[in-house]
Amino acid sequence: MLSLSERLRERIQREGPISFCDWMKAALYDETDGYYCRAGKRWGRAGDYRTSPERSVLFAATFARYFAKLYRELDSPAEWFLVELGAGAGNFAEIVLATLQLRSPEVFAVTKYVIDERSADSQTQARRRLARFSNQVQFARLETLGAVPAGVIFSNELPDAFAVHRVTFQQGKLLEFFVDATSAGTFEWRLLEPSTKRLEQYLSANDVQLSEGQIAEVNLEIEDWLEQVSGKLKRGYLVTVDYGAESPELYSPAGRPYGTLRGFKQHQIVADILSNPGEQDITSSINWTHVMRTGEPLGLETVDFARQDQFLLREGLLEELEQRVADSIDESERFALRTSAREMILPDGMASSFQVLVQRKKP
Numbered sequence: 001m002l003s004l005s006e007r008l009r010e011r012i013q014r015e016g017p018i019s020f021c022d023w024m025k026a027a028l029y030d031e032t033d034g035y036y037c038r039a040g041k042r043w044g045r046a047g048d049y050r051t052s053p054e055r056s057v058l059f060a061a062t063f064a065r066y067f068a069k070l071y072r073e074l075d076s077p078a079e080w081f082l083v084e085l086g087a088g089a090g091n092f093a094e095i096v097l098a099t100l101q102l103r104s105p106e107v108f109a110v111t112k113y114v115i116d117e118r119s120a121d122s123q124t125q126a127r128r129r130l131a132r133f134s135n136q137v138q139f140a141r142l143e144t145l146g147a148v149p150a151g152v153i154f155s156n157e158l159p160d161a162f163a164v165h166r167v168t169f170q171q172g173k174l175l176e177f178f179v180d181a182t183s184a185g186t187f188e189w190r191l192l193e194p195s196t197k198r199l200e201q202y203l204s205a206n207d208v209q210l211s212e213g214q215i216a217e218v219n220l221e222i223e224d225w226l227e228q229v230s231g232k233l234k235r236g237y238l239v240t241v242d243y244g245a246e247s248p249e250l251y252s253p254a255g256r257p258y259g260t261l262r263g264f265k266q267h268q269i270v271a272d273i274l275s276n277p278g279e280q281d282i283t284s285s286i287n288w289t290h291v292m293r294t295g296e297p298l299g300l301e302t303v304d305f306a307r308q309d310q311f312l313l314r315e316g317l318l319e320e321l322e323q324r325v326a327d328s329i330d331e332s333e334r335f336a337l338r339t340s341a342r343e344m345i346l347p348d349g350m351a352s353s354f355q356v357l358v359q360r361k362k363p
Contacts, residue, residue: 004033004278009181017178019195021220022185025163027277031117035278036161039121051157051350052241052308053092056180056340060095061324063239063318067096067152068104070237074150076106080236081151083114083134085142086158090115090126097133099320113137114145148233156241159291160283162221165199166261169210174200177215179274187274196220206290211253217261217284223294230298230361238300238359241308244286260285284352288357300359308354317344 002010008026012018012260028035051061068248071080084093093113100108101131113136117123123139130137166177168191176199178190194200202218203210249255263270265280292302306314321341325334344351 001032004186005185005276006296008179008277009185012179012181017180017190017192019165020177020179020189021163021165023179023274023277023354024282028163028282029229030278033075035281037119038278043189051088052260052344052354053088053095053156056334057095057324057345058317058337058341059312060092061099061320062312062315063092063154063226064096064099065103065320066153066239066315068100068107070152071104071107072237077110077150079112079149079330081114081148082114083116083148083151083153083232085116085153085155087115087117087122088119089122090129092156093137094128094129097130097136104174108136108219111136112151115139116142116145122266136219142194142228142232144294145226145232151233151236152239153229153233153236154239154241158242159219159222159225159240159282159286160242160244162219162225164177164217164219164221164261165195166215166217166259167194167199167203167210168215169212171212174203179279182222187277189274202290204260205293206247208247208251211257214251214253214257215259216251216256217259219287219290222286222291223359224290226294226298230300232297233363235359236361238295238357238361239353240291240357240359242286243354244288247287247289250285250289252277285321285357288355291357292359295359299361301362302357303360304356304358306356307352308356309347309351311356312351313345317341324337 004026024032029037031037059099067082075079082096087093093115097108097113100111113133115126115137118141119127168175168177175191176194176195178192179187180190182188196292198220199218202220244250261273261284263273263280265284270280288305295302321337328334328337
């Protein structure tokens with residue numbers, strides 16, 4: 001079987017240069033060789049990145065407290081759903097369910113937890129990890145899931161991995177980055193006319209005027225994703241955790257003249273994004289202004305938008321820490337809990353670079 005690089009080169013030879021959005025989609029989500037679909041360790045110290053659920057049990061435990069609060073704000077329905085999109089190996093789900101079982105048994109008793117994870121390898125790990133909750137857990141992709149009558153749809157670091165268009169402004173014209181193949185077999189950038197009018201419409205709708213030579217990313221998949229989520233969720237909340245900025249900051253010519261596109265491998269930034277497709281993570285920062293504006297006409301009302309560290313503090317991280325430390329008889333475990341708590345709330349820590357957006361869907 002041809003490698004992903006070989007198949008991409010063959011496609012370019014047949015079709016000509018392809019948009020970076022198409023190239024990124026293949027690099028991340030090709031069914032056999034895409035970064036998020038292949039088997040292998042992507043997260044944790046041995047992988048390419050670490051997410052908050054792997055850093056501290058307090059992250060998911062605090063969100064479990066928050067979900068229980070949202071359940072009550074929905075008037076304690078007889079059945080409700082927690083749907084986690086991009087759930088990985090089930091680290092977050094395991095702690096949420098265990099915390100609900102311990103702290104809010106009445107909420108746990110009526111919870112149906114849906115795991116949406118496209119990687120077969122990650123699904124296998126999640127099934128193993130969540131075996132003791134098998135009566136309440138189901139695995140389904142969002143597009144095949146039926147209506148969610150009441151509940152929460154949650155994601156952590158999902159939209160930043162959507163395939164993006166990469167654009168620039170030169171000599172008064174908007175141009176888009178495409179990917180071409182060289183005679184030596186490597187990939188290179190080509191600047192061509194935009195592949196879709198939606199790129200100009202996006203910039204206009206978000207009041208973005210690129211300066212001469214400025215490079216930026218446009219995440220159009222967020223629009224389709226929000227429409228799909230809104231269609232499934234009849235009553236409840238969409239909770240999105242990710243890193244990004246509002247439009248004026250994200251597209252600042254002084255602050256981000258070259259955009260936010262970056263690749264990671266073994267916790268290091270990759271110099272050449274186009275090298276080794278499928279073998280490295282590729283990501284870009286979220287335009288929160290666009291997420292909020294797009295959600296409003298879909299019935300998704302913004303009810304909270306906060307820095308992750310501030311959100312966790314407000315929703316009881318320190319109280320959860322105190323209870324877990326009191327319940328533990330292992331000093332090393334207590335030390336680990338305190339250390340991870342500091343990591344979650346220090347002003348210059350990782351959590352301060354993330355944001356939490358909560359949107360409410362009314363019936």
